[in-house]
Amino acid sequence: KRRLGLALLLLVATLGCSPGGEDKIAAPAVVFDAVDMAGRPVALAALRGNTVLLNSWATWCKPCIKEMPYLEQLRAAYAERGVKLLLVSNDLTDHIETQLVPFLQRRQLKGEVVVIKQANASEWISRFDPQWSGAIPATLIVDREGKFVAFFEGEFPDYASLEAFV
Numbered sequence: 001k002r003r004l005g006l007a008l009l010l011l012v013a014t015l016g017c018s019p020g021g022e023d024k025i026a027a028p029a030v031v032f033d034a035v036d037m038a039g040r041p042v043a044l045a046a047l048r049g050n051t052v053l054l055n056s057w058a059t060w061c062k063p064c065i066k067e068m069p070y071l072e073q074l075r076a077a078y079a080e081r082g083v084k085l086l087l088v089s090n091d092l093t094d095h096i097e098t099q100l101v102p103f104l105q106r107r108q109l110k111g112e113v114v115v116i117k118q119a120n121a122s123e124w125i126s127r128f129d130p131q132w133s134g135a136i137p138a139t140l141i142v143d144r145e146g147k148f149v150a151f152f153e154g155e156f157p158d159y160a161s162l163e164a165f166v
Contacts (some may be wrong), residue, residue, distance in 0.1 A: 033090065033112040037096060037104075042114050044146070050084045052142040053166060058090040059103045063155035064137040068107060070159040075111045076166065082144070083166065085111035090136060093117055141166065 036042050044052065055071055057064035075085040091100050096129050104113060132138065132153060138164075141150040156162040 034116050035093060036114055037101065037113075039096070040092070044086075044142070047084050047086070048146055050082045051085050051144055051146055051166075052086055052141065054083050054086045056088045056090060056136050056138040058136060059099055060091075061136050067105075067137060067156045068109060069161070070156055070162045072109055072111060074160055074162055077163075078095070079166070087111045087113045089113055089115045091115060103123055 007034060013066070032044050053071075053074070055064075055067075057068075059065070071087070087109070089100060094160075096115060099114065100113070132151070135153055137155055139152045139156070140148055143149045150165065152165055
């Protein structure tokens with residue numbers, strides 16, 4: 001069997017939270033390494049043909065946690081329309097079992113979760129968007145052809161603002 005590889009879109013952040021701002025972009029995906037909750041490599045290419053909402057977050061980021069119910073609501077509402085939610089965790093891969101899994105279980109999150117595997121995750125920020133401060137949460141949309149089409153840095157204050165972004 002041929003493995004899909006370690007392709008994932010760039011959505012890496014290692015710093016705290018910031019005010020939001022939207023920036024329309026149309027660039028091909030940048031590759032970085034991530035693993036699923038079982039530690040297996042993931043490939044965003046498997047989601048091609050869907051619109052993908054990527055959200056960069058961490059268990060220690062309060063604004064990230066605050067917007068999780070809105071993301072989960074959107075995932076459920078748009079699943080049948082070919083919109084996939086990919087939660088890109090900035091937690092350490094060493095903490096998957098001790099911190100991340102319990103966090104996801106307590107909050108009953110059903111979106112697909114991947115964990116950044118980069119040694120120096122912040123180096124990827126400028127490859128995605130030099131304007132991005134690196135603050136999380138950060139959310140981007142990848143179209144069905146695999147291109148970045150929208151970016152938002154900061155917390156969505158409510159479901160309506162998240163839905164308007166999508």
